[in-house]
Amino acid sequence: ILNVEQSPQSLHVQEGDSTNFTCSFPSSNFYALHWYRWETAKSPEALFVMTLNGDEKKKGRISATLNTKEGYSYLYIKGSQPEDSATYLCAFKSGNTPLVFGKGTRLSVIA
């Protein structure tokens, strides 16, 4: 059974703080790593799909890095804003399995 772990489970930060959280996944048979942003009462929104070791992707104040050899990805948010409050999900895909999701990191940004 593939295991995708996200930490921390939840996080409270002040507006303006930068923050980061981790997704750990199996390092063998890697195909892709997805990050999603999921606001309450909405559907998960795709942030990044990362496929290459050393990949670094950026969208506005959010960026992500990928290390497939050691099996982890970091998501960074620079200068957090209240509208960044959401659950951030990562999902791992190996060569022949469907996406396996972590349980997410719930971020609350306090104004």
Added chain:
Amino acid sequence: NAGVMQNPRHLVRRRGQEARLRCSPMKGHSHVYWYRQLPEEGLKFMVYLQKENIIDESGMPKERFSAEFPKEGPSILRIQQVVRGDSAAYFCASSPWTEPYEQYFGPGTRLTVT
């Protein structure tokens, strides 16, 4: 460009009834995925379909659950003889046929079994 559509958004069924959940993928997408989110759990994969084909149903319960994606019309997730444990949010996602198969999610159907 309409996103992934699911209906109904909320569905209440009594134990023993059937539930039918519909998903219309984004325009141009030929792959559909169904996920279930149980209370306090993450998203769990159920089934992956292409038009008229089930590609991977490794996450589907062995009994009472079925899925289809016909040539015309939406994908349907069907749950027969629902039980209270089926109460959950069911999400559908679609992706194009090109790599890396980025998935776009619908708003979900919240099923409550009374």
